[in-house]
Amino acid sequence: MRTVIIGGVAGGMSAATRLRRLDEQREIVVFERGPYVSYANCGLPYYVGGVISDRSALLLQTPQSLASRFRLDVRTGHEVLFIDAAARTVTVLDHASGETSTEAYDELVLAVGATAREAAGHPGIPTHTLRTVEDVDAIGALLETAEDGAGDPSALVVGGGFIGLEAVENLVRRGIHVTLIQRGPHILTPLDAEMVVQLEAELRSHGVDVRTSVTIDTVQDGVVVLDDGSVLRPDFIVDASGVVPSVDLARTAGLTLGPTGGIAVDESNRTSDQHIYAVGDGVEKVDALSGGEALVTMAGLANRHGRSVADVIAGRPERNTPALGTAIVKVFDTVAAKVGWSERQLVSARRAHRVIHTHPASHATYYPGAQSMSMKLLVDPESDAILGAQIVGGDGVDKRIDVLAVAVAGGITASGLARLELAYAPQFGSAKDPVNQLGYVADNLRTGATAAIQWHELEDAVAAGATLIDVRTAGEHAAGAIPDALNIPVDELRSRLAELPDGPLVVHCQVGQRGHTAARILAQHGFDVVNLDGGYRTWAAGAATRVRQPAGV
Structure with a gap:
């Protein structure tokens, strides 16, 4: 039996090595169009920043090491141009020789991942993504040139997602002045607005020029004009504006694409062709909450699904669990x-x-x-x-x-x-x-021991007749308060009940805990009361976003 895997790194190499552990006799061929088949792409930004100083540490395996340990036929610099699903063959271009060949398979695994959303360059300004070893080599060369030149080197990072934020931090570590632009109203859009205020403040405290609700309008002769009219002259651009599934091979092979644009697979990562499987960033996952299709581009999922595909090919029943989209990032x-x-x-x-x-x-x-x-x-x-x-x-x-x-x-x-x-x-x-x-x-x-409202619901509640009671100390209230709040510290609340007006009350403290205590006291004295969820701190973060949130459903 012969299994061909298109693409290496997380999903492809997990499939290849797991399949070898399960089947010593199978022929396993891996085609990787780039020069590196197994590298730590999540570590690339930290090599740019010098946190990881040894470039070779990023290169986890080579074709030679994989051949020695796993008896895998790994061919780098080989690009699959076409899949003939009916004949069960692939057409492969050897970039070194320029020659093409036809390779047969019994099972095929697509692990081609995703590509940058905006791959086009910008006239007069070097532009790179941050996804491959070649990318970091190119950015490293740009950094050396910028650091050796006159004046203060600068960079523009497009996109405030996980990769964009990691790029910003590591460029700053190299002494680069960074402007970060984000199309939406706040960075890190998987989180809600009030939760990223602290993160944006952290960036600005390290000199990062954070600009939201803005995009590139034009680039000409080394000048970037944003759609708000502002002008930038960066030495280079890092494009972290997102990725789209790489589906050209799947499309021309006649495989079904899903509503998200990714390759549609079943719970065993089998495509619409029973002999072709697909894993990685280019593949639709099942969302754990909705049960619907979703694109979740996480290395952990790619590794896990590569392993499970190998199990299925080897005859071991395996099903994917739905994706939760768990993610984390550290910025400074x-x-x-x-x-x-x-x-x-x-x-x-x-x-x-x-x-x-x-x-x-x-x-x-x-x-x-x-x-x-x-x-x-x-x-x-x-x-x-x-x-x-x-x-x-x-x-x-x-x-x-x-x-x-x-x-x-x-x-x-x-x-x-x-x-x-x-x-x-x-x-x-x-x-x-x-x-x-x-x-x-x-x-x-x-x-029902307590009731609460959200920071973005407070304005409407007050407009409807509720009175806001700040139960923090007088000193806390004086240091910063929600407008028109009546300050009665929680420890004085029982003795000052007569000062409270008729009608609904909203109580709050700094973070919510004393507010809950105050709400319990007042409720047991017959007041109509709710606690402001998360207290003054959450309200202040929400107010700082200057984006009115929906009041819910």
């Missing part, structure tokens, strides 16, 4: 992570949801070095299922997002987070871990 000293859907997605899909914001510390506050986190949990109000989560902070973000991802995968409800038994010592967490705290809030809302 700030970490942002997410799993599942954002509030924006839920509103767009008109799906009912409940929102919870908390601002816990990474570990016990009495132990030195505790760092604040901002956490957001999205919950189905009927089933109490976790629909999504976002965390921004420093230490401990990775641990908590992974716990939440496992909770979603395991079907643990939002309230069930309160009952998780998590590792605790003062330097690692709190006796009430931040994940547990999310569960306590979720349970209070589920059971």
Whole structure:
């Protein structure tokens, strides 16, 4: 039996090496059009920034090492031009010799990934993506030229997603002045607006010129004109504006493409042709929340699906689990992570949801070095299922997002987070871990022990007649307050009930906890009261976005 794999790196090489472990006799041929078949593409930005100093550390395997250990026939510099699905052959161009050949297969695995959304160059300005070893070599050469020239070197990064942010950080590390432009109203669009305020502030604190709701209008003779009329003269451009599935081979082979534009596959990654499989960034996944098709471009999924395809080809039944879209990025000293859907997605899909914001510390506050986190949990109000989560902070973000991802995968409800038994010592967490705290809030809302409104709902509530009560200390109130809030500290609340007006009340503190206590006091004294979710800190972050959010469904 002969299996041909088109494309290496995560999905293709995972399929090839796993298949060899399962089948020693099979002939396995890998065609890779580039010079490198196995490299750490997630580490590329950090080589640009000098965090990873040894270029060879990025090159995980070579054709020779793969042949020695796995008896794989790996051919770099070989581009598959055409798939004849009926004949079960591929036409291959050898870039070194210029000759083409026809290669037969019993099973074919497409692992060709995705390509940059905007691959066109810009006249007079070197432009590169940041996806391959060749890209970082080219950017490295540009950096050396820019650093050796007169004046302060500068770069324009297009796109504020995960790759764009990593590119920005590492260019700054090299002493480059960076302008970051983002088409939408805020960077890192998988997160909601109020959650990225801290991240944008972190970028600006390191000298990054962050510009949102702006795109390139024209580029001519080394001058970039943005659509807001502003002019830039960068030494080079890094295009991180996104990717699209590479589907040309699939299309010409007659394979079915899905509604997202990616290659349609079944739960075993089999395409519409029973002898052709597909994995990686160019393939549609099943969204864990909607059950519909989605494009999720994550290295972990590519590796996992490459492995599962090998199992299927070897005769071992294997099915993909739906994709959660778990992701994380670190920009200077700030970490942002997410799993599942954002509030924006839920509103767009008109799906009912409940929102919870908390601002816990990474570990016990009495132990030195505790760092604040901002956490957001999205919950189905009927089933109490976790629909999504976002965390921004420093230490401990990775641990908590992974716990939440496992909770979603395991079907643990939002309230069930309160009952998780998590590792605790003062330097690692709190006796009430931040994940547990999310569960306590979720349970209070589920059971009706408290009611809450969101930061973007406050204006309408006040306009409808509600009175806002700030239950923080007088000093906190004086340092910054929501307009027209009446300040009555929570510790004085019982003795000052007579000062409260008739009608509905909205209470708030700094992060929500004292607000919950105040709401419980007032509710038991007969007041109509809700707590402002996430307190003043969440409201301030939301107000800073200057983007009015939908009030929900």
